[in-house]
Amino acid sequence: MADLWQNAMDHGVAAARRAGEVVREALKGDRTVMTKSSSVDLVTQTDQKVEKLIIQSVKEKYPTHRFIGEESVAEGEPCVLTDEPTWIIDPIDGTTNFVHAFPFVAVSIGFSVNKQVEFGVVYSCLEDKMFTARRGKGAFCNGEPLQVSDQKDIKQSIIATEFGSNRDPETVERIFSSMRNIVSIPVHGVRGAGTAAINMCLVASGCVEAYYEIGIHVWDIAAGSLIVSEAGGVLMDVEGGEMDLMSRRIVAANSRSVAERIVKEIDSYSPQRDDAPLTQ
Ligand code: IPD
Numbered sequence: 001m002a003d004l005w006q007n008a009m010d011h012g013v014a015a016a017r018r019a020g021e022v023v024r025e026a027l028k029g030d031r032t033v034m035t036k037s038s039s040v041d042l043v044t045q046t047d048q049k050v051e052k053l054i055i056q057s058v059k060e061k062y063p064t065h066r067f068i069g070e071e072s073v074a075e076g077e078p079c080v081l082t083d084e085p086t087w088i089i090d091p092i093d094g095t096t097n098f099v100h101a102f103p104f105v106a107v108s109i110g111f112s113v114n115k116q117v118e119f120g121v122v123y124s125c126l127e128d129k130m131f132t133a134r135r136g137k138g139a140f141c142n143g144e145p146l147q148v149s150d151q152k153d154i155k156q157s158i159i160a161t162e163f164g165s166n167r168d169p170e171t172v173e174r175i176f177s178s179m180r181n182i183v184s185i186p187v188h189g190v191r192g193a194g195t196a197a198i199n200m201c202l203v204a205s206g207c208v209e210a211y212y213e214i215g216i217h218v219w220d221i222a223a224g225s226l227i228v229s230e231a232g233g234v235l236m237d238v239e240g241g242e243m244d245l246m247s248r249r250i251v252a253a254n255s256r257s258v259a260e261r262i263v264k265e266i267d268s269y270s271p272q273r274d275d276a277p278l279t280q
Pocket of ligand 1: 070213220
């Protein structure tokens with residue numbers, strides 16, 4: 001049977017590659033920084049420009065499709081996942097890295113239908129690595145198949161996570177508490193690339209055994225989540241239930257046993273959901 005969404009995926013890959021060129025070019029010049037929800041939640045004109053470029057190119061080809069884009073939502077667009085074909089876009093995942101020229105920056109494009117991610121594209125544009133996954137057809141990096149690590153012993157594992165951009169003291173305490181618990185298992189190490197999308201691609205590539213975070217958004221994880229599951233990995237909520245794309249909580253691991261072990265150590269909390277009604 002013909003693959004209904006393959007052309008859309010090819011379009012997504014081409015759009016991500018073009019976006020990556022814009023990001024690389026922008027790194028050579030001034031990067032004016034603005035802030036969003038807090039003084040450490042950054043955005044630049046490049047984030048906004050890249051998102052507009054991607055949305056415009058998709059709209060020309062698929063005028064009826066919907067969008068959830070990080071910067072459009074920041075400007076007041078609704079963040080609602082319906083059953084309609086929806087492009088879920090983070091134009092620059094790792095904006096803080098981009099601002100500081102820390103060399104991990106990704107363009108992330110997920111595509112969902114009936115609330116299920118059909119394909120995911122993560123372009124790690126400074127490494128020139130194009131990660132892709134199509135539901136039921138595997139995950140790839142620059143065309144090479146990806147497979148999660150087969151290490152099932154958490155004590156022989158590297159776990160990726162991030163501090164995120166919430167500096168509320170209680171949240172910071174919970175983040176440190178979870179990290180302290182995990183470091184003390186002990187694991188081999190804890191790492192963070194500064195982008196959720198690339199952390200998930202590291203799980204899919206077998207370089208780290210798991211990634212978890214509370215506070216990420218649907219645009220950070222839509223594409224990466226499919227890349228992890230298509231590479232043989234497991235997705236879970238931080239309290240062990242099914243992962244919910246809009247809940248801002250995720251564990252992505254090479255195996256159920258590693259995911260469940262991490263869940264035991266997470267000091268969990270529930271940030272406002274991405275699809276919470278807007279308050280005036
Ligand atoms: C952020 C990155 C970061 C994660 C944050 C995200 P952005 O995305 O993925 O690693 O810790 O939770 O919001 O703002 O750079 O697109």
